[in-house]
Amino acid sequence: MTLHPRILALASAQPAHHFAQDDLLDFVRRYLLGADWREHPAQVERARALAQTFAAVKITGRQCVIDPNDYYTQRRDTGDRMEVYGAAAHVLGGEALRAVLTDERSPRAASDITDLYVISCTGYTAPGLDTLLARDLGMSSAVRRVGIGHMGCYGALVGLRQSLASTRAYPDATAAMLCVELSSLHMRRTDDAETLTQMALFGDAAAALVLGHDETATGPEVVDTYCAADFASADQMSWTISNEGFVMGLSSRVPITLRRNIGGAMEGLLAPHDLRPSDIAHWIVHPGGPSILTVIQRALELSDEQMRLSWQILREHGNCSSATVLLILEALLRSGKPRRGEWGVMMAFGPGLTLETCLLRF
Numbered sequence: 001m002t003l004h005p006r007i008l009a010l011a012s013a014q015p016a017h018h019f020a021q022d023d024l025l026d027f028v029r030r031y032l033l034g035a036d037w038r039e040h041p042a043q044v045e046r047a048r049a050l051a052q053t054f055a056a057v058k059i060t061g062r063q064c065v066i067d068p069n070d071y072y073t074q075r076r077d078t079g080d081r082m083e084v085y086g087a088a089a090h091v092l093g094g095e096a097l098r099a100v101l102t103d104e105r106s107p108r109a110a111s112d113i114t115d116l117y118v119i120s121c122t123g124y125t126a127p128g129l130d131t132l133l134a135r136d137l138g139m140s141s142a143v144r145r146v147g148i149g150h151m152g153c154y155g156a157l158v159g160l161r162q163s164l165a166s167t168r169a170y171p172d173a174t175a176a177m178l179c180v181e182l183s184s185l186h187m188r189r190t191d192d193a194e195t196l197t198q199m200a201l202f203g204d205a206a207a208a209l210v211l212g213h214d215e216t217a218t219g220p221e222v223v224d225t226y227c228a229a230d231f232a233s234a235d236q237m238s239w240t241i242s243n244e245g246f247v248m249g250l251s252s253r254v255p256i257t258l259r260r261n262i263g264g265a266m267e268g269l270l271a272p273h274d275l276r277p278s279d280i281a282h283w284i285v286h287p288g289g290p291s292i293l294t295v296i297q298r299a300l301e302l303s304d305e306q307m308r309l310s311w312q313i314l315r316e317h318g319n320c321s322s323a324t325v326l327l328i329l330e331a332l333l334r335s336g337k338p339r340r341g342e343w344g345v346m347m348a349f350g351p352g353l354t355l356e357t358c359l360l361r362f
Contacts, residue, residue: 003213003215004221004222004223004361005163005164005167005168005175005211005212005213005221005222006211006212006213006214006217006218006219006220006221006222007209007210007211007217007219007220007222007329008106008107008108008174008209008210008211008212008214008217008219009100009101009103009105009106009107009108009209009210009219010100010207010208010209010210010219010326010329010330010333011096011099011100011103011207011208011209011330012096012099012205012206012207012208012323012326012327012330013092013093013095013096013099013205013206013207014063014204014205014317015063015064015065015088015092015204015205016063016065017063017064017065017066017067018061018062018063019061019062019063019064020060020061021054021059021060021061021062021200022054024054024062024068024199024200025050025051025054025200027068027069027072028050028054028187028196028199028200029047029050031068031072031187031189032046032050032189032190033046033047046191050196050200053193053196053197053200054200056200056290057197057200057201057289057290057314057318058290058311058314058315059200059201059314059315059318060315060316061316061317061318062202062203062204062317062318063203063204063205063317064184064203064204065084065088065092065182065184065185065204066084066088066184066185068184068187071084072187075244076244076245077243077244078241078242078243078244078245078246081123081185081186081245082123082124082125084182084185085122085123085124085125085182085185086123086125088182089120089122089123089125089129089180089182089206090125090129090132090133092180092182092204092205092206093118093120093129093133093178093180093206093208094133094136094137095206096178096180096206096207096208097133097137097176097178097208098137099208100176100208100209100210101113101137101176101210106210107212107214107216107217108174108210108212110137110138110139111138111139111140112174113134113139113140113143113174113175113176113210114140114143114144114166114170114172114173114174114175115143115144115145115146115162115163115166115167115170115173115174115175115176116130116133116134116139116143116144116145116146116175116176116177116178117130117145117146117147117148117159117162117163117175117176117177117178118130118133118145118146118147118148118177118178118180119147119148119149119151119155119156119158119159119177119178119179119180119322120147120148120149120155120179120180120181120182120322121149121150121151121152121155121181121239121246121321121322122181122182122183122185122186122246122321123182123185124149128145128147129147129178129180130145130146130147131145133178144166146162148162150239150351151322151350151351151354152237152239152321152322152350152351153286153288153319153321153322153324153348153349153350154286154322154348154349154350154354154355154356155179155321155322155348155350156177156179156207156322156323156324156325156326156348157225157325157346157347157348157356157357157358158356159177159179159322160177160209160211160222160225160346160358161225161227161356161358162175163175163177163211163222164211164222164225167211167212167213171213173212174210174211174212175210175211175212176208176209176210176211177208177209177210177211178206178207178208179206179207179208179321179322179323179326180205180206180323181204181205181206181320181321181322181323182204183198183202183203183204183319183320183321184202184203184204185245186198186245186246186247186248187199187245188242188244188245188247194248194249194250194251195247195248197250197289198248198250201289201318201319202318202319202320202321203317203318203319203320204320205317205320205323205324205327206323207323207326207327207330208326209326219333220333220338220344220360220361220362221360221361221362222358222359222360223273223359223360223361224269224272224273224358224359225269225356225357225358225359226265226268226269226356226357226358226359227354227355227356227357228261228264228265228268228354228355228357229352229353229354229355230257230260230261230352230353230354230355231352233253233257233353234351234352234353235249235251236249236250236251236253236254236257236353237249237250237251237254237349237350237351237352237353238351239351254288254292254349254353255291255292255294255295256295257353258292258295258296258299258349258353258355259295259298259299261353261355262295262296262299262300262355263299265347265355265357266300266345266357268357269345269357269358269359270345270359273359275343275359277300277301277302278301279343280343280344280345281306281338281339281342281343281344281362282306282332282337282338282342282343282344282345282360282362283300283302283306283307283310283344283345283347284309284310284325284328284329284332284344284345284346284347285297285307285310285328285347286310286319286324286325286328286347286348286349287310287311287313287314287319287324287328288319288348288349289314289319290314292349293307293310293311293314296347309328309331309332309335310328312331313327313328313331322348324348325346325347325348329346332344338362339362340362341361341362342361342362343359343360343361343362344359344360344361344362345357345358345359345360346358346360
């Protein structure tokens with residue numbers, strides 16, 4: 001029987017600022033329409049449309065590394081935002097990575113890490129977080145470090161695929177992976193519907209895991225990964241750099257494209273292991289938005305219970321980009337529901353248009 005590496009530990013970190021969705025809606029109304037928007041009929045109509053956008057994403061609250069009521073009192077260019085990103089991502093990412101390496105239940109310490117993957121699409125700094133956090137936590141100077149950027153919401157699964165490759169290539173390897181995303185730094189004044197959806201949908205978070213070979217560990221095995229891209233639909237999701245932060249492009253056709261491709265992606269992941277979707281007990285589906293979750297559930301004929309944690313994380317945290325699937329997996333492991341030998345599938349979607357998937361065995 002093939003021995004696959006296991007997730008030895010998993011931890012997350014949330015920013016200090018937590019906002020109810022209604023409070024963020026109030027902020028965005030003032031930010032976009034002015035403090036006196038109620039006095040202008042045209043602005044009242046725009047405010048009503050904003051309320052519909054915020055309600056449609058079915059989120060009750062989100063975390064932010066900044067208080068937008070304070071931070072956006074003045075114009076912020078991309079340099080301003082990257083300055084905050086550098087400091088805040090260092091702190092939040094360090095909190096998650098430190099938690100996963102210092103937990104008394106973790107079988108690995110920072111000095112045991114041979115490969116470090118740091119994933120983020122919401123900011124850049126050099127030296128990178130991989131360098132700074134390896135230094136801060138006391139990792140070996142020979143640790144193999146890789147920064148994975150600008151891949152959006154599926155970045156965690158790319159990191160997991162690379163971590164799997166490392167532990168397969170080097171029998172004694174132990175890989176650590178960190179996702180840190182600070183989408184709240186990219187709000188801007190606009191009437192663009194896609195950007196307004198982004199302002200209603202995204203939250204900030206960090207999450208980290210450790211992958212390695214350990215027969216005594218109880219975490220799930222990472223068995224395989226599979227990537228499928230619909231290059232003809234590459235323009236349906238984008239993330240570009242402007243003078244006022246990063247700008248997301250998110251076509252309303254994304255759920256249609258996912259519905260068209262999800263069957264083939266599942267076959268590519270599961271068929272080599274003589275599995276079908278009906279054999280999978282646990283689904284960790286990235287909540288890109290309500291319509292995406294609905295499309296995936298219907299296409300794969302999943303139960304409400306199998307989708308429950310994806311909806312829960314969306315509702316309580318919003319879409320935290322690459323960190324989100326790890327938040328869902330963390331919630332699943334804490335629930336105690338997975339039984340030994342059961343199968344699980346992780347999936348996330350992003351620019352490309354790309355579907356990244358991962359097969360787990362609990």
